[in-house]
Amino acid sequence: MHIGIQGLPDGVGQLPAHVPVSLVAADAPSAALWFPALLEDALAAGSVGLVASDTSWVDGLLRRPALQAAYRAGGLQLWVLSPGLQAELRRHGLLSLMQELERTGLSDAHALFVCDAQGLLAGLSVAELARVSRQLSALCRERARPVVLGFFPPLEPEVLLPALRNLCQMSMHIATLCTDADRWSLGLERWNTDGGALFQTAFGLLRDDTTGRLAADGTRTRGAARELVEAADQSEVIATRASIEGQRGVPGHWRIVEGLADLEIAAAASVAATVLLDAGQASDFESRARLVHQLRLSRPLTLKIVVRENLGKLRTHSEQALLQLGASAVVYKEVGFSRLLQLLQDINAQSHTRKVHPDYEQALGSFMPARERGYQPPAQFCALVRSMLDRTHAIGLSHSLVRLNVLAQIPHLDALRACHTARDGDLFTADHESVYVFLFACREPDVGLALHRLFALPLTQLFSSEATDCSDTGIRAMTGHLQEASRKGLPDYSALLGHTPAAPAVTTAAPAFMPPLPSSTRPALPALPADTGAVHVATGPSVQRCPIARRAVPHPAGRSLA
Structure with a gap:
């Protein structure tokens, strides 16, 4: 007796007798194609008894000419489950159901299909399921033709399949059909074939337009991760x-x-x-x-x-x-x-x-940054950063927020004009003491290279120290402090940066006691102390305090915030 799918190798396409068989349609298109073809194949081999849970589904089946003819000729016997049957199943297991079926026409010559079996078994305890499993196994051994449990959507395969695996007597043979793009896939959890037992093996299927039935396309995969075993175009x-x-x-x-x-x-x-x-x-x-x-x-x-x-x-x-x-x-x-x-x-x-x-x-x-880039007013900066954190948190995308303490003699405007971002989601702003740079999807090892790319001048000529945080909690804490400072009043440099001139030329002179350093050995900025209260902030790479090159012409004592 065939399984309703053509061209499967090694006897996979045959329904075994004397053991329970569970056939699971994971979606509606699979159920609509598979089960009518399965019943037609079963009727070609002999009489069929069908126990259904839905009269409308049965009515749909009888619209197919082959099934309607078999029903009229008596080869297809139909039963519909009554609402109170599950209570009987709890008390007596399958005995009451089988007695009623045999009393109303089921014989040993019938192949028995129970569709939808999920509605019949739902709500049973583990002990009740175990009893039904033993009774079903004994029933299959006594019958010459196959006994099939059919499971229809809506269902949860990730819940149903482990249950069927664990109740081995209930289902020694388990197959699942699901759609896969414009093809279908028949997955065998366990199945006996002419070549031996198969476990977690899947076959690719195509719909034959001439017959309207599914047929194997020559593709086979194995294992939970669907490792490819064979396919016609595997090497292309x-x-x-x-x-x-x-x-x-x-x-x-x-x-x-x-x-x-x-x-x-x-x-x-x-x-x-x-x-x-x-x-x-x-x-x-x-x-x-x-x-x-x-x-x-x-x-x-x-x-x-x-x-x-x-x-x-x-x-x-x-x-x-x-x-x-x-x-x-x-x-x-x-x-x-x-x-x-x-x-x-x-x-x-x-x-x-x-x-x-x-x-x-x-x-x-979830993977894309905000459309904004470059300088943002502090409040807007905080809102954009937190929005990107919220959107990417679930996927584990890592970002970096860097706080750069501006040198006392450097106007904030010079430091901001030296920063040039070319990518969406890379933002910067400033408070009274520091410049903040947010780097979207930038991991901590890449922060140094990113800052070198963003600033037209060496960091040591603009900033005295830095603090880097790449954790979600730390970035939120830093933006929280910045947001609070913004409420109290921070300058907005948007108008001054709207027509940004080229970065100002800066001449440097090394102290008399220290020779000029080449760029490859430029001293790193000291790390800023974390000021996030009880929240841990992961600082950047370990740094040491080193002399920093100064401007040749010092600025007045008071720091300009213009």
């Missing part, structure tokens, strides 16, 4: 020309396409191929991100999507966003082509396991 690689530009030794079997549109068309029917696309420049991120998301949702999880840096460097949050949107890996620009070939070989058997949100904007939103 589709790459954009820019991703392999200037490389020698590109394998001859690779398909090279010109752009993203060509890549999408080339991968439209791929099942387990590898797609290699170039990251482009920062302005190209949106188009790459949308394509990654589209491919991941429209193709099976066995498709590998690799993004390779070719022109610029991806920001940390952009890299993580691509992975969240469905990329299998991001390859850095520094990685040589031979290493890339090895990586593609290493991931050849992988399936994508991370869940991808179906809505592109929502999937991407």
